[in-house]
Amino acid sequence: MKTLEEAKQAVIDDFSMYDEWLDKYEYLIELGKNLEPFPEASKTDDNLIKGCQSRVWLDYKVENGRIYFSADSDAIITKGIISLLIGVYSGRTPQEIAHDDFGFINEIGLKENLSPTRANGLVSMIDTIKAVALENCK
Amino acid sequence: MKFEILLKMNVEDIRALFPALSQKVYGKPLVYFDNAATAQRPQSVIDAWERLVKGPNANIHRAVHHLAVEATDEYESTRDEVQKFINAGSREEVIFTSGTTASINLVAFSFGETYIHEGDEIIVSESEHHSNIVPWQMLCQRKKAVLKVIPVDEDGYLKLDEFRNMFTARTKLVAVTQISNVLGLINPIKEIVNICHSNNCPILTDGAQGIVHEGIDVQDIDCDFYAFSGHKIYAASGTGVLYGKKRWLEEMLPWQGGGEMIDHVRFSGTTYASLPEKFEAGTQNINATPTLKPAIEMARMMKDKDVQAYQNSVRDYLLHELTADGRIQLFGVPHGTDEKISLFSFAVQGAHHEDLALILDKMGIATRSGQMCAEPIMDRYGVTGMLRISLAPYNTMEEAEYFIKSLNKAISMLV
Numbered sequence: 376m377k378t379l380e381e382a383k384q385a386v387i388d389d390f391s392m393y394d395e396w397l398d399k400y401e402y403l404i405e406l407g408k409n410l411e412p413f414p415e416a417s418k419t420d421d422n423l424i425k426g427c428q429s430r431v432w433l434d435y436k437v438e439n440g441r442i443y444f445s446a447d448s449d450a451i452i453t454k455g456i457i458s459l460l461i462g463v464y465s466g467r468t469p470q471e472i473a474h475d476d477f478g479f480i481n482e483i484g485l486k487e488n489l490s491p492t493r494a495n496g497l498v499s500m501i502d503t504i505k506a507v508a509l510e511n512c513k
Numbered sequence: 514m515k516f517e518i519l520l521k522m523n524v525e526d527i528r529a530l531f532p533a534l535s536q537k538v539y540g541k542p543l544v545y546f547d548n549a550a551t552a553q554r555p556q557s558v559i560d561a562w563e564r565l566v567k568g569p570n571a572n573i574h575r576a577v578h579h580l581a582v583e584a585t586d587e588y589e590s591t592r593d594e595v596q597k598f599i600n601a602g603s604r605e606e607v608i609f610t611s612g613t614t615a616s617i618n619l620v621a622f623s624f625g626e627t628y629i630h631e632g633d634e635i636i637v638s639e640s641e642h643h644s645n646i647v648p649w650q651m652l653c654q655r656k657k658a659v660l661k662v663i664p665v666d667e668d669g670y671l672k673l674d675e676f677r678n679m680f681t682a683r684t685k686l687v688a689v690t691q692i693s694n695v696l697g698l699i700n701p702i703k704e705i706v707n708i709c710h711s712n713n714c715p716i717l718t719d720g721a722q723g724i725v726h727e728g729i730d731v732q733d734i735d736c737d738f739y740a741f742s743g744h745k746i747y748a749a750s751g752t753g754v755l756y757g758k759k760r761w762l763e764e765m766l767p768w769q770g771g772g773e774m775i776d777h778v779r780f781s782g783t784t785y786a787s788l789p790e791k792f793e794a795g796t797q798n799i800n801a802t803p804t805l806k807p808a809i810e811m812a813r814m815m816k817d818k819d820v821q822a823y824q825n826s827v828r829d830y831l832l833h834e835l836t837a838d839g840r841i842q843l844f845g846v847p848h849g850t851d852e853k854i855s856l857f858s859f860a861v862q863g864a865h866h867e868d869l870a871l872i873l874d875k876m877g878i879a880t881r882s883g884q885m886c887a888e889p890i891m892d893r894y895g896v897t898g899m900l901r902i903s904l905a906p907y908n909t910m911e912e913a914e915y916f917i918k919s920l921n922k923a924i925s926m927l928v
């Protein structure tokens with residue numbers, strides 16, 4: 376398994392392959408389509424991330440001290456974004472996630488290229504992942 | 514710009530009057546298809562705004578100095594223009610507000626305080642904008658009144674037969690839109706007014722979309738109240754109008770207190786100004802409201818026969834393309850093309866409205882996705898949102914064709 380830094384760099388490298396934002400969206404759509412199926416039973420209000428325009432659900436389990444995330448969204452680009460995030464952060468220890476600054480999101484310019492409502496959604500996704508990590512640091 | 518000149522104008526000439534239309538987004542020419550949310554401003558409105566700020570900028574009605582007199586003239590002559598534009602019976606029936614929402618809230622409060630009692634009923638329709646639902650819900654909560662809802666059929670038409678049977682002796686007001694901001698269907702507002710009046714019930718018409726596409730003759734339609742926003746007919750934002758029949762406005766209690774809405778103020782009791790000042794408390798939008806004058810001139814131009822014919826051909830093309838595509842579900846299906854404006858809300862099988870809007874945006878096309886401030890009509894059709902395009906007379910056939918091509922590309926990326 377890649378280290379957290381390697382995983383982040385891989386995303387930055389993938390994104391830099393495309394000049395056009397339309398192509399970057401295509402990449403996110405692919406990520407979204409390839410995300411593992413999310414059980415209908417987990418689409419609860421508790422798992423719903425607040426602050427997103429489309430619906431995004433995030434669930435997790437802790438095994439051997441590592442957090443494994445699963446997620447879904449009814450909008451595919453949003454699903455691609457959450458897929459990108461959990462691809463990087465799933466399987467990490469709570470401490471690793473809690474201490475990370477999530478700065479690579481700025482490096483790929485994702486936040487700037489989303490509408491304000493979507494950018495808020497992205498911030499909400501990051502906050503939720505952080506909150507889960509902090510919860511499990513205790 | 515005089516009306517006669519426009520007769521020789523084509524759509525490119527009209528576009529040239531709107532500076533914002535020539536900009537590029539992401540290096541692509543902007544295709545602005547979100548006119549139902551707000552229209553772009555013509556140079557004449559921008560010039561008027563600048564002139565008003567640089568020149569006659571003073572508070573109106575009060576001071577005797579030169580600028581104040583000029584500013585008051587600008588403001589009050591705008592009232593005359595609006596009166597002519599909607600054919601109100603008198604200038605006192607034209608109240609300036611900050612927009613449609615404020616106009617409706619004014620009626621909901623003032624009419625409500627004056628006439629609505631526990632157990633009374635107010636009727637709205639299922640296809641209303643939240644601005645024509647929530648103020649009535651708030652009133653009903655305050656007064657323990659009852660809100661009733663006219664349903665729409667599968668195509669989006671109001672079920673008028675059911676509406677006719679909804680009236681009781683307790684029905685005190687009906688509030689229905691001229692054109693739904695989601696369905697784009699032109700409601701038979703004159704017939705609706707007749708139904709209301711035959712039941713001795715007044716009606717408020719939400720003209721936010723209607724003022725743009727249909728225009729209004731309030732005396733001919735005979736509605737009791739008519740609300741619209743300036744920014745949708747090319748004026749500065751934060752401008753709006755409430756038309757109300759004098760018989761109601763005179764009896765209705767004021768909405769807000771302070772400023773010029775008073776006659777005399779004593780601690781033993783205050784008396785109120787006469788119309789229209791009674792409903793214009795506080796400093797008005799003195800720099801922006803007079804932009805309604807050039808805006809109205811523009812709105813009149815847009816109703817020119819040739820301009821309308823061109824716009825209708827663009828509408829018919831889009832209607833044809835969107836109904837011919839089996840993947841697309843159009844909401845607000847007209848029984849005759851002239852019953853719909855150039856506004857299309859739809860869902861695409863397997864593609865989320867937000868994804869479509871995001872991809873189209875990167876292609877330079879401004880659309881609207883989501884619930885469009887009308888959640889009840891979303892629930893009616895069982896969807897979480899829709900994609901909407903809404904055109905203005907400055908939009909071209911080429912833009913419409915580019916949109917259809919881009920929509921197909923976006924769908925192929927998503928599905």
